[in-house]
Amino acid sequence: MNNLMQMFGAIKNPQQFLQQAMNNSQIMKNPMAKNALEMYQQGNIEGVKNLAENLCKEKHTTVDEVKSNILSQFGM
Amino acid sequence: MQPYPNPNYFMQYQQPQYQQPNPYMQRMEQLQQFQQTLQAPVQNQQMPTIGKIVESIDIVKVTDIPMDGNMYYFPKADGTEIYTKQFGMDGKTRILTFKPVLEDEPNNLPLEGKNYQICLSDEATEAFMKQFEELKERLDGIEKSMTKSMSKTTKSTAKKEVSEDE
Numbered sequence: 001m002n003n004l005m006q007m008f009g010a011i012k013n014p015q016q017f018l019q020q021a022m023n024n025s026q027i028m029k030n031p032m033a034k035n036a037l038e039m040y041q042q043g044n045i046e047g048v049k050n051l052a053e054n055l056c057k058e059k060h061t062t063v064d065e066v067k068s069n070i071l072s073q074f075g076m
Numbered sequence: 077m078q079p080y081p082n083p084n085y086f087m088q089y090q091q092p093q094y095q096q097p098n099p100y101m102q103r104m105e106q107l108q109q110f111q112q113t114l115q116a117p118v119q120n121q122q123m124p125t126i127g128k129i130v131e132s133i134d135i136v137k138v139t140d141i142p143m144d145g146n147m148y149y150f151p152k153a154d155g156t157e158i159y160t161k162q163f164g165m166d167g168k169t170r171i172l173t174f175k176p177v178l179e180d181e182p183n184n185l186p187l188e189g190k191n192y193q194i195c196l197s198d199e200a201t202e203a204f205m206k207q208f209e210e211l212k213e214r215l216d217g218i219e220k221s222m223t224k225s226m227s228k229t230t231k232s233t234a235k236k237e238v239s240e241d242e
Binding site for chain 2 (some may be wrong): 034035053054057058
């Protein structure tokens with residue numbers, strides 16, 4: 001539930017969400033998360049997309065599957 | 077007669093006001109500081125995260141690891157290799173293979189069970205070959221002498237037979 005609320009907050013105010021994430025030491029310790037945030041901050045959406053695709057490959061799934069899973073949780 | 081003519085007699089033998097350097101205390105302080113510095117790096121060190129013991133690298137490839145960026149270790153069951161798997165910044169995993177190195181000969185890898193061979197030095201090989209040659213020559217000589225003696229006995233028996241028939 002908390003994660004969903006955080007997601008809603010991120011969608012509503014991405015800059016604030018980004019700032020909070022950058023201040024979170026746990027997130028910044030993770031090199032992958034740190035890289036993703038930095039790329040997003042720099043506007044490198046292609047890089048973030050590639051990272052997401054690579055992660056999905058490692059988890060033996062696809063971006064579309066993950067997206068449909070999330071949407072199904074909202075009844076869409 | 078006053079027992080203590082000098083009223084400051086007692087005062088004279090009191091400890092002086094300034095702090096004398098106590099080498100023992102100084103040494104204790106140094107040791108305590110040293111111990112504190114030792115403790116700090118130990119706290120920062122992380123224990124290695126062991127994934128699990130695996131039979132081959134294929135199992136490492138299909139094993140999921142957390143996306144925390146830590147390196148996970150997968151020792152091989154026979155102890156010949158250690159695999160590590162780690163998420164990179166790009167979201168891809170990287171698998172490394174570590175093999176042991178022998179201390180005496182750093183370029184040598186440990187012998188694999190099935191391909192185990194005994195290797196001799198050149199000098200040892202030469203000595204063995206010499207011995208084999210000598211043995212071979214002796215055997216040839218014995219064989220020749222035996223064939224000669226066999227042929228002699230067959231000739232002598234043939235002569236006897238001929239003389240008996242006559």
